[in-house]
Ligand SMILES: Nc1ncnc2c1ncn2[C@@H]1O[C@H](COP(=O)(O)OP(=O)(O)O)[C@@H](O)[C@H]1O
């Protein structure tokens with residue numbers, strides 16, 4: 001799972017770090033960088049797709065002339081903070097080795113053999129028509145530096161690969177530059193380098209293994225910005241990936257409901273979340289052969305998804321995301337969900353929070369959401385509160401910052417217990433205290 005993401009000179013962050021939990025909440029006034037964090041994660045996801053830097057930042061067109069990837073919101077021209085030449089993103093990934101379920105069906109880590117991988121990439125995005133370039137790339141296994149690879153383009157047009165086995169033993173290899181593409185995804189190049197140079201077999205095996213771990217983890221990031229009209233469209237049978245806007249909702253749910261246990265889970269939550277408008281699901285094939293979801297109302301009336309309400313569709317899509325994996329683990333996925341509370345009635349919000357908090361415990365899912373809803377904050381469990389962070393800007397400073405709510409001040413936790421985070425949020429206390437503590441310094 002993602003444990004930490006660090007941003008340097010990325011969009012409106014000069015230097016900021018976000019700690020992530022199973023369920024992470026991002027709050028903060030408009031334009032403080034919540035979605036920019038999503039963009040940074042999307043950049044990392046782009047790497048796992050094997051694209052080069054120009055494609056990740058710009059766009060990727062596939063053979064046959066279709067758009068495969070939309071690039072990073074805002075493009076590359078304005079991606080670095082205040083036109084700095086480079087930006088860097090560092091992600092810490094945490095791998096608990098094995099899971100098992102306790103009696104309540106919650107996941108617990110079985111072995112203690114857990115480890116961390118830290119991947120960092122620094123990029124010059126190349127403004128005014130220049131191509132983006134890799135400035136530096138590194139992968140550490142454990143903080144104590146058991147293994148580290150560093151990829152540094154040097155002045156002579158060559159890349160330097162430095163492999164550390166521990167903090168002292170170092171091997172440096174020079175190889176022809178390929179600064180347009182992260183080394184991480186160039187397994188051919190890595191294999192060539194390893195076969196032409198004298199590198200301990202077990203080390204090259206380790207490097208290969210850890211690189212794949214990182215890529216695998218990043219490949220399971222998904223970004224949901226749900227649009228009701230996209231969710232209403234019928235979808236092709238067998239399509240089991242929920243689109244970023246909620247596309248394929250009908251066929252994804254159909255796939256999930258083929259598993260009886262999952263179907264029971266889905267219906268249970270659906271009935272609780274939308275007691276009037278959906279107690280059962282049916283899937284019909286339309287005249288074009290596509291799948292169309294039909295909601296069975298409590299009174300037996302059938303409502304095709306085309307006529308379902310926006311709020312119901314959002315519930316359905318979130319349920320689909322949360323159940324769209326088998327309970328056989330580990331099968332990590334991480335969703336970044338924009339404005340979780342959007343279009344949902346406050347009385348249903350508590351169930352939605354309960355659903356997410358339950359699912360992240362039962363599965364290998366990680367959920368990151370942004371919200372403006374104080375109501376939602378009122379409903380969070382203590383554990384989720386611990387993973388709630390504020391994005392904010394100070395009056396006289398150009399950059400935005402990120403702070404875990406519980407780290408704001410030593411009294412914050414007590415204050416939240418007494419007043420609830422919701423009240424602190426709606427009164428603007430969170431932003432004010434940051435301003436005050438800045439003045440104190
Ligand atoms: N390269 C950049 N340098 C400085 N600020 C930037 C840069 N790119 C975007 N921003 C700022 O980021 C803010 C938008 O952040 P965003 O993540 O969309 O906010 P929200 O918290 O509402 O999701 C805007 O104020 C925009 O000016």
Ligand SMILES: [Mg+2]
Pocket residue numbers: 034035036
């Ligand atoms: Mg936003």
